[in-house]
Structure formats: C-alpha cells, structure tokens
Amino acid sequence: MDRNQTHRNRRRALKVLHFSALFLTMAVICIPGLWIVLNSFRPTVEIMAKPPVWTPSFTLDHYRAMFGGAGEGGVPVFSYFRNSLIVSVVSTFIAILIGMSGGYAFARYRFKGKSGYFVGLMLFRAVPGVALSLPLFIVFAKVGIIDTHLGLILVYVAMNVPFTIWLTDGFFRQIPKELHEAAEIDGCTRWQAFWKVEFPVAKSGVASAAIFAFLTSWNEFALASQLTRSVGSKTMPVGLLDFTAEFTINWGGMCALAVLMIIPALILTFLVQKHLIAGLTFGGVKG
Amino acid sequence: MTEVTLSNVVKKYGAHQAVHGIDLDIADGEFVVLVGPSGCGKSTTLRMIAGLEDISGGEVSIGGRVVNDLPPRERNISMVFQNYALYPHMTVRENLGFSLHIAKQDPDQIKIAVDDAAAILGLDELMDRKPAELSGGQRQRVAMGRAIVRHPDVFLFDEPLSNLDAKLRTQMRAEIKKLHQRIGNTIIYVTHDQVEAMTLADRIVLMRDGHIVQVGTPLELFNTPVDTFVASFIGSPPMNLVDGTVNGANLTLTDGTILPIPLTARGLLHDGQAIHFGFRADNLMPIGHAVDEEGEIITLDLTVTLTEPLGTETVLFTEFGGAEVQAKMFNPRPVIPGEAMKFQMVLDKCHVFDAKTGKAIRS
Numbered sequence: 001m002d003r004n005q006t007h008r009n010r011r012r013a014l015k016v017l018h019f020s021a022l023f024l025t026m027a028v029i030c031i032p033g034l035w036i037v038l039n040s041f042r043p044t045v046e047i048m049a050k051p052p053v054w055t056p057s058f059t060l061d062h063y064r065a066m067f068g069g070a071g072e073g074g075v076p077v078f079s080y081f082r083n084s085l086i087v088s089v090v091s092t093f094i095a096i097l098i099g100m101s102g103g104y105a106f107a108r109y110r111f112k113g114k115s116g117y118f119v120g121l122m123l124f125r126a127v128p129g130v131a132l133s134l135p136l137f138i139v140f141a142k143v144g145i146i147d148t149h150l151g152l153i154l155v156y157v158a159m160n161v162p163f164t165i166w167l168t169d170g171f172f173r174q175i176p177k178e179l180h181e182a183a184e185i186d187g188c189t190r191w192q193a194f195w196k197v198e199f200p201v202a203k204s205g206v207a208s209a210a211i212f213a214f215l216t217s218w219n220e221f222a223l224a225s226q227l228t229r230s231v232g233s234k235t236m237p238v239g240l241l242d243f244t245a246e247f248t249i250n251w252g253g254m255c256a257l258a259v260l261m262i263i264p265a266l267i268l269t270f271l272v273q274k275h276l277i278a279g280l281t282f283g284g285v286k287g
Numbered sequence: 288m289t290e291v292t293l294s295n296v297v298k299k300y301g302a303h304q305a306v307h308g309i310d311l312d313i314a315d316g317e318f319v320v321l322v323g324p325s326g327c328g329k330s331t332t333l334r335m336i337a338g339l340e341d342i343s344g345g346e347v348s349i350g351g352r353v354v355n356d357l358p359p360r361e362r363n364i365s366m367v368f369q370n371y372a373l374y375p376h377m378t379v380r381e382n383l384g385f386s387l388h389i390a391k392q393d394p395d396q397i398k399i400a401v402d403d404a405a406a407i408l409g410l411d412e413l414m415d416r417k418p419a420e421l422s423g424g425q426r427q428r429v430a431m432g433r434a435i436v437r438h439p440d441v442f443l444f445d446e447p448l449s450n451l452d453a454k455l456r457t458q459m460r461a462e463i464k465k466l467h468q469r470i471g472n473t474i475i476y477v478t479h480d481q482v483e484a485m486t487l488a489d490r491i492v493l494m495r496d497g498h499i500v501q502v503g504t505p506l507e508l509f510n511t512p513v514d515t516f517v518a519s520f521i522g523s524p525p526m527n528l529v530d531g532t533v534n535g536a537n538l539t540l541t542d543g544t545i546l547p548i549p550l551t552a553r554g555l556l557h558d559g560q561a562i563h564f565g566f567r568a569d570n571l572m573p574i575g576h577a578v579d580e581e582g583e584i585i586t587l588d589l590t591v592t593l594t595e596p597l598g599t600e601t602v603l604f605t606e607f608g609g610a611e612v613q614a615k616m617f618n619p620r621p622v623i624p625g626e627a628m629k630f631q632m633v634l635d636k637c638h639v640f641d642a643k644t645g646k647a648i649r650s
C-alpha cells in the first residue's frame with residue numbers, strides 16, 4: 001500500500017519534470033518565431049520600446065509599406081519570392097533526382113570503394129558553406145554565372161545531394177531486395193521494377209528528403225548573399241538585408257518579410273507531413 | 288513440356304564457392320525439393336534457376352532452352368519468397384494482377400485470371416486489403432496466388448513456410464501439395480526442413496556445402512541413405528548411430544556388445560574395420576509393442592532412461608552399444624524411467640557405414 005503510494009508519487013513527479021522539460025524546449029524553439037510574427041504586426045516604436053509594451057496594438061503598416069513603392073520602405077517582394085521559388089524548386093528537383101539515384105546505388109549495389117565514397121560525400125557536409133563563398137565567387141564570376149539563378153541552383157544542388165543520398169540510402173536499404181526481385185520475375189525490367197515497386201514504397205522517404213532539400217535552399221543566406229546582388233536573382237533571405245540601413249534596422253519590415261518567407265515553408269511541410277508521419281509500411285514482407 | 292536441367296552449375300562469390308558443379312534433371316511436372324542445412328547453397332541454386340543470380344559456370348536450361356543469359360522475366364517462372372515480398376503499396380487484387388498488368392493484358396482478362404486464382408486460394412474476401420492488413424498465412428496465400436496467376440512453366444519456392452507457426456505450416460504444406468496435384472506444373476522447392484521435404488517431394492535433392500549428397504524419392508533417402516549425413520538428416524528422430532569395429536562375422540560395439548553383421552553388408556567388410564552401426568528408432572521396439580517384422584530378429588535387454596509420449600507412439604531413450612539411442616513403442620503403456628525392457632531389432636534393416644568416409648556399406 002505504502003509502496004504503491006510512493007511509486008505513484010514518483011511517477012507523478014517524473015511526469016511534471018517531463019512536461020517542464022518539454023515546455024522549456026518548445027519555448028526555446030517557438031519564441032523567436034512567435035516574436036517575428038507578433039512584431040510584424042506592431043508599430044516600430046513598440047518593438048524596441050523600453051520598458052516593453054505589454055498590451056500590443058495591431059497594425060498592417062509594415063506589410064503595406066513592404067508592398068508599397070520604393071520610396072516608402074517598399075521592397076520587390078514578388079521578385080524575391082519568384083527567385084526563391086525558382087531556385088529552391090529547381091535545385092530540389094535536381095538534387096532529388098541525383099541524390100535518389102545515388103542513394104539507390106549505395107543501398108543496392110556493391111562496388112569498389114563504396115564506403116570510401118560514402119564517407120567522402122558526408123565529409124562535404126563538414127565544410128562550412130561560407131568558406132566556399134570566395135572561391136565560388138571567383139569561379140562563378142569568371143564563368144559568368146554570378147548573380148544568376150543557375151549559379152545558385154548549382155550551389156544548392158551540390159549542398160543537397162550528399163544529404164539526399166544519405167537519407168534515401170537509408171530508406172532504400174529498408175526495402176527488402178526481394179521486392180524488386182519479385183517484380184523482375186513478374187515481368188519487369190530492372191528499371192520498371194524500380195519505378196513501379198521500389199520508388200512507390202520509398203516515396204515517403206524521398207518526400208522527406210525533398211522537404212529537407214527545399215528548406216535548405218529556401219532558407220540559405222550565407223552563400224546567396226555573396227552570389228546574388230540584383231533584384232533579378234536575390235532570394236528572400238538576402239532580401240531581408242534591404243531593411244538594414246547604415247544606422248537603422250527596420251525590424252517591423254524585416255519581420256513582415258520573414259513571415260512571408262515562413263508561410264510557404266509551413267504550407268509545404270503540412271502538405272507533405274502525411275507522408276513524413278506515415279513512414280514506410282512494410283506489410284509486404286513478413287511481420 | 289517443361290523439364291529443368293542443371294549441368295555442372297557452379298556459383299562463386301569472389302573467392303568463396305557456394306555451389307560446386309551441380310547436375311540435376313527435373314522432369315516435367317515433377318515436384319523436386321532441395322533440402323539441406325542452412326548455408327548449403329539451396330537458395331543460391333534456386334536463384335540461379337530464377338535468374339536472380341549470375342551463373343558462374345555450367346548451364347541451366349528450362350524447357351530445353353538454355354537460360355543462362357536470360358533475365359528472370361524471360362524465363363517464364365514464378366517464385367514465392369520466404370518473406371513473401373508482396374508489394375506493400377498495392378491491394379491484394381493489384382498484387383495478384385501485377386504480372387498480367389506488366390504484360391499489358393486486357394483488363395477484363397486480368398480480372399478473370401485474378402478472380403480464378405483468388406478462388407483457388409480462398410482470397411475472395413481479401414481482395415481490397417493491403418498486405419499490411421493480412422495475417423501471415425493470408426500473405427503466404429497471396430504470394431502463392433501471385434505465382435499461379437500467370438501460369439508459369441516452373442514454380443520456384445524458397446522456404447515459403449518458414450515464417451508460419453507450426454500448425455499453419457502443416458496446413459499450407461497440404462495446400463501446396465494439392466495445388467501441385469491440381470495444376471501439375473514443375474515445382475522446385477527449397478527448405479531446410481526434412482519433414483517438408485519428405486511430405487512434399489516426388490524427389491528429394493539433399494545438399495551439403497554446395498554439393499548434392501543424394502537424390503531420390505523420400506523413401507529411398509529414408510531407407511537407403513548413402514552416408515551418415517543423409518541418415519542423420521532424414522527422418523525424425525534421426526537414425527541412431529553407434530560406433531563399432533568389424534570382428535570376423537560380427538560387429539563389436541564400443542561397450543563390447545556383439546552383433547552379427549547385417550545381411551546387406553556381409554562380405555563387404557574387412558576385419559578390424561571401424562564402422563558406424565545405424566538403425567532407426569522404429570527398428571528398436573519393446574517386444575509386444577512392435578510392428579511384426581520379417582527377417583533376422585535379435586533381442587536385447589535395455590534400460591529406459593527417458594520417455595517422450597506422443598500418443599500413438601512413445602519415443603524411448605536408452606543406452607545401447609555405448610551410446611544413447613532412441614527407440615519407439617507402439618500401442619504404448621506407461622513406462623517409468625529406469626525400467627528394464629526386452630527390445631527387438633530387425634538386423635536386415637540395419638545399416639553399416641564406414642567410420643572414415645561415412646559412406647554406407649551395402650550391396
């Protein structure tokens with residue numbers, strides 16, 4: 001009886017601890033985002049006010065100004081958005097095609113130096129992107145693709161391929177090889193067996209890889225800020241800098257643009273989350 | 288006519304040789320079981336026939352056509368895998384119809400063929416489910432359905448029952464046999480379970496370390512094993528083997544027991560030769576609880592150490608010739624361990640194996 005009681009108490013205490021830790025973590029993750037969203041709707045004077053203003057007022061001024069003319073603090077939002085979209089979508093698509101082929105090869109085939117290649121690919125991730133910005137700048141300038149979509153797309157494909165390979169390799173590895181063998185016996189070529197059986201089964205894995213690749217490209221700032229400079233190629237993260245002047249930063253405007261940046265990423269994640277959560281169903285084999 | 292012929296088929300994985308030149312002729316409509324301990328090369332052999340594994344040497348032909356360089360889809364075979372390998376993203380109906388769909392058959396015909404197969408295997412109720420929603424036995428059935436839908440020349444099975452529980456395994460075993468009687472195709476079936484091999488096969492191919500040890504009907508393997516490996520692999524319980532030496536017209540076992548040389552081995556042994564003396568459990572039975580046997584019968588006084596009642600028979604453990612051996616008792620009565628009983632053994636049904644080579648010595 002007594003033991004039961006202490007046991008129950010301990011369990012309750014653990015639960016409280018558990019939730020506090022969870023709350024703290026979520027707070028650390030969420031508060032900056034919340035801050036951005038809230039401040040995008042507040043007048044500039046309130047944002048930096050000391051002491052803070054606890055009862056916020058609501059205004060759409062920042063959004064209005066952002067979409068307004070150049071003189072009133074407007075920025076070419078639509079151009080930035082289009083640039084971001086083109087660069088992210090195209091680079092994600094290419095990175096997934098290449099990365100998926102690579103991941104499949106690593107998962108299914110034996111070849112010489114396989115583990116060496118794999119480690120090598122992962123090492124690319126260890127190089128900080130910014131360190132490459134100067135060499136990239138020089139090379140791109142010489143080739144003439146500085147300040148173009150193509151240049152950024154190339155960079156993002158290179159950034160995303162290793163991670164995509166790593167992720168899809170894991171997914172394809174989980175698919176028993178008997179699936180494609182069964183398909184081949186059922187009359188498929190190797191190619192058909194992949195597209196009709198293995199790809200559909202790994203679809204959720206590929207979708208997660210695509211999300212990661214897309215978000216990496218969508219949010220990347222360091223390299224984009226070096227390699228783009230005109231309205232025709234600047235992406236949204238680089239566009240944020242438009243709100244900084246020599247002595248002032250327009251926090252409200254910056255937050256408003258940041259919100260516009262977050263929304264498509266959120267929508268995309270929600271659209272694909274079904275796949276991410278569903279994971280792989282391996283009912284086809286024993287279990 | 289779909290006979291399958293393997294001549295001197297070899298498989299090498301790098302330096303490791305998994306299959307050492309196998310020769311095998313399988314007749315049209317024959318049910319052949321490849322059996323042997325795990326790692327002996329059964330699956331590798333089957334996969335070479337299927338085209339899933341390159342053939343390192345020799346020749347495989349199906350229906351008189353050499354298929355060494357043909358991909359699986361051109362061999363007109365179907366295969367059932369140990370893990371079933373159902374397509375997880377397709378319903379049972381789509382799984383069954385997949386091969387016909389790939390062959391671009393008319394949808395109406397596909398439906399007829401799929402419904403046919405489903406009826407044979409009792410899958411009608413499950414057609415719209417995904418594999419994840421099926422039990423092990425149902426998945427097994429779908430895998431078999433997928434194999435029969437396309438009317439292949441040859442069926443290949445790789446341990447299809449290993450993932451089922453014992454009861455279901457017995458049931459599916461009977462279904463596979465019925466299926467064979469019904470459609471009469473050539474079947475090559477791989478298992479490590481000698482009971483499955485005995486019950487299913489027209490002919491058993493017993494393999495070890497990439498070699499074929501013996502080929503024959505289940506009864507041939509049971510009654511005339513070529514060596515001690517076959518003798519102890521086939522049959523349950525395995526054949527009792529007792530060490531001994533040849534001593535004139537007699538055999539002297541380790542503990543000094545003296546027996547006459549069985550008829551089939553007489554004249555083939557030399558004095559002092561080391562041998563294993565082999566006999567089945569059902570050839571050592573308490574008098575009064577035995578099946579009456581013809582031939583030269585010897586009687587033995589032995590003490591029972593352990594009993595395993597199985598209902599219609601009881602397995603008795605006892606000491607004989609310096610080794611623990613198993614005997615059988617029909618119409619059993621309760622036996623207390625330690626009880627001494629009089630046993631009978633039909634000498635003509637005993638086996639003698641050379642101790643050095645393990646080979647059977649019989650005329």
Ligand SMILES: Nc1ncnc2c1ncn2[C@@H]1O[C@H](COP(=O)(O)OP(=O)(O)O)[C@@H](O)[C@H]1O
Nearest residue numbers: 300303305323324325326327328329330331332
């Ligand atoms: N892909 C492979 N690479 C190297 N060795 C293999 C491969 N597949 C099987 N082997 C080896 O070949 C031998 C036979 O394997 P297998 O045919 O699967 O045996 P089983 O009789 O149990 O089906 C084993 O020794 C196994 O280790």
Ligand SMILES: [Mg+2]
Nearest residue numbers: 329330331446
């Ligand atoms: Mg095997």
